[in-house]
Amino acid sequence: MTRYSAFAVVKNALTGHTGWRAQWPDAEPKKQYDVIIVGAGGHGLGAAYYLAREHGITNVAVIDKGWLGGGNTGRNTTIIRSNYLYDESAKLYDHALDLWDGLSQELNYNVMFSRRGVMMLAHNVHDVQSFQRHVHSNRLNGVDNRWLTPEEAKAFCPPLNISKDARYPVMGAALQMRAGTARHDAVAWGYARAAAAMGVDIIQNCPVIAIRRGPDGAVTGVDTAKGFIGAKKVAVSAAGHTSVVMQSADVRMPLESFPLQALVSEPVKPVFPCVVMSNTVHAYISQSDKGELVIGSGTDQYTSYSQRGGLPLIEHTVAAICEVFPIFNRMRMLRKWGGTVDVTPDRSAIIGKTPVKNLFVNCGWGTRGLQGDARRGACAGAHGGDGRAARAQRALHAGPLPHGAADRRGGGRRRRALR
Amino acid sequence: MLLIHCPYCDETLPEAEFAYAGEAHIIRPADPSTLTDEEWRDFLFIRSNARGPHYERWRHVHGCARFFNAVRDTVSDRFLLTYKAGEKRPDLASLGVAE
Numbered sequence: 001m002t003r004y005s006a007f008a009v010v011k012n013a014l015t016g017h018t019g020w021r022a023q024w025p026d027a028e029p030k031k032q033y034d035v036i037i038v039g040a041g042g043h044g045l046g047a048a049y050y051l052a053r054e055h056g057i058t059n060v061a062v063i064d065k066g067w068l069g070g071g072n073t074g075r076n077t078t079i080i081r082s083n084y085l086y087d088e089s090a091k092l093y094d095h096a097l098d099l100w101d102g103l104s105q106e107l108n109y110n111v112m113f114s115r116r117g118v119m120m121l122a123h124n125v126h127d128v129q130s131f132q133r134h135v136h137s138n139r140l141n142g143v144d145n146r147w148l149t150p151e152e153a154k155a156f157c158p159p160l161n162i163s164k165d166a167r168y169p170v171m172g173a174a175l176q177m178r179a180g181t182a183r184h185d186a187v188a189w190g191y192a193r194a195a196a197a198m199g200v201d202i203i204q205n206c207p208v209i210a211i212r213r214g215p216d217g218a219v220t221g222v223d224t225a226k227g228f229i230g231a232k233k234v235a236v237s238a239a240g241h242t243s244v245v246m247q248s249a250d251v252r253m254p255l256e257s258f259p260l261q262a263l264v265s266e267p268v269k270p271v272f273p274c275v276v277m278s279n280t281v282h283a284y285i286s287q288s289d290k291g292e293l294v295i296g297s298g299t300d301q302y303t304s305y306s307q308r309g310g311l312p313l314i315e316h317t318v319a320a321i322c323e324v325f326p327i328f329n330r331m332r333m334l335r336k337w338g339g340t341v342d343v344t345p346d347r348s349a350i351i352g353k354t355p356v357k358n359l360f361v362n363c364g365w366g367t368r369g370l371q372g373d374a375r376r377g378a379c380a381g382a383h384g385g386d387g388r389a390a391r392a393q394r395a396l397h398a399g400p401l402p403h404g405a406a407d408r409r410g411g412g413r414r415r416r417a418l419r
Numbered sequence: 420m421l422l423i424h425c426p427y428c429d430e431t432l433p434e435a436e437f438a439y440a441g442e443a444h445i446i447r448p449a450d451p452s453t454l455t456d457e458e459w460r461d462f463l464f465i466r467s468n469a470r471g472p473h474y475e476r477w478r479h480v481h482g483c484a485r486f487f488n489a490v491r492d493t494v495s496d497r498f499l500l501t502y503k504a505g506e507k508r509p510d511l512a513s514l515g516v517a518e
Contacts, residue, residue, distance in 0.1 A: 243468035254464040257493075301439040302421075304493045305470045311420050312435050345464045 001197035024196035029229045033061045036231035040064035041073040044237035045191035048200045058199035065207035069188030075339035076370045077296035081118045081179035083145045090141040109190030118179035118275040123168045131174040148173045159327045167323040210248035218357035235360040240340025242363040255342045258299040259309035263336035267291030281320035309338040424501045425479045440476035443488045
């Protein structure tokens with residue numbers, strides 16, 4: 001692995017940029033692995049990286065039906081935050097936020113994590129009460145979050161409309177300064193490069209058709225488009241397609257897959273200093289380093305695997321953005337896209353064992369996948385019952401549910417379009 | 420924008436008039452007090468989440484306000500059929516879809 005540095009940039013500049021090598025090899029599958037991870041997104045690649053780095057397990061394959069990071073990892077609106085209400089969620093997401101902090105140095109790959117602050121707007125009395133409860137709960141959990149008056153919110157984010165007669169009046173805001181954005185592709189690429197350097201095989205364009213189980217019911221491997229690949233353990237990290245993959249192992253999941261859409265504007269000069277989320281009107285906005293406004297929408301009401309979603313939702317989101325930020329009402333939008341998010345009934349992630357021996361799952365992150373530290377969770381999962389995994393479980397105050405399809409932890413807010 | 424045919428109004432109308440109401444043909448337990456925790460879990464939370472033809476309920480909320488059922492392909496979002504609530508679940512073969 002070529003180490004990236006200022007020196008490497010200068011050296012390659014002077015030699016006509018002919019010295020750069022591929023960041024990771026595109027592997028062909030071997031016959032047998034210790035662990036197969038289904039899904040090469042941020043979570044799957046992260047799990048592979050931490051398995052190799054922290055547990056020394058390098059006979060690992062990460063298999064994806066498309067290209068690496070081409071699913072929700074490359075389709076989200078790059079927001080990273082940890083201001084969740086419940087203790088378990090706050091711990092899980094705050095731990096993830098800690099990891100984000102040193103990730104660029106650790107991976108020797110610039111994930112462009114920018115702590116620009118995430119501000120969540122309160123538009124009605126319920127929002128005010130709910131967000132203040134979040135602020136108190138977060139502070140008790142050692143998660144930074146504070147309450148802003150409308151004037152303070154306006155000072156922090158000047159484009160905000162706080163006039164009293166606004167369609168969606170701003171009654172205050174909760175601000176998490178540690179939160180921010182990151183380059184979502186770079187996370188997948190950074191993990192892939194670092195994991196591949198430790199011997200992990202990354203197999204792209206190879207759909208997993210089914211999980212195969214032996215006569216004793218335990219997992220023996222996966223059937224793929226490139227034939228059968230054996231594995232001692234299989235971890236599924238397939239986001240919106242988790243239900244489909246798990247069904248092949250006869251495990252039914254408490255998941256539904258919904259389209260979640262996002263769009264970007266034409267690039268403009270720096271105008272928007274932070275991330276603003278408005279859960280009530282389903283509008284999420286930040287500005288990328290390229291200058292595009294990155295806007296997130298809510299989930300569509302119907303389940304779908306189309307990776308598209310409907311235009312009425314986009315219209316609603318853009319209308320809300322124009323109301324809350326009138327400065328943007330002449331802005332032109334460049335493109336929109338959709339991803340497929342896997343949503344659990346309580347909007348909390350599922351990480352851990354399944355009723356099938358040697359099969360593990362990491363799913364249900366819904367609209368919040370990028371921030372989650374599933375990497376570590378799946379890692380603990382793939383280790384099954386050994387001491388390290390048990391420690392990880394204790395740290396997260398979670399144990400297996402008596403009759404859940406899988407261990408559950410975290411406790412998201414019961415709202416639809418959070419990210 | 421989905422175009423949805425309401426079997427009561429017998430009109431094909433834009434998605435904005437309708438509300439999605441989850442998977443169809445999930446039968447409410449006849450005697451809830453006898454259910455085990457596992458059966459409650461399956462009834463409340465476990466869904467087929469089908470990739471392909473999916474049986475689902477819709478409500479014509481800004482029209483006749485009635486619930487009806489539909490079969491929709493969740494990959495193309497194309498509706499294969501809508502039918503009135505209470506009607507028998509059509510099998511996929513009759514819709515020209517491989518099961």
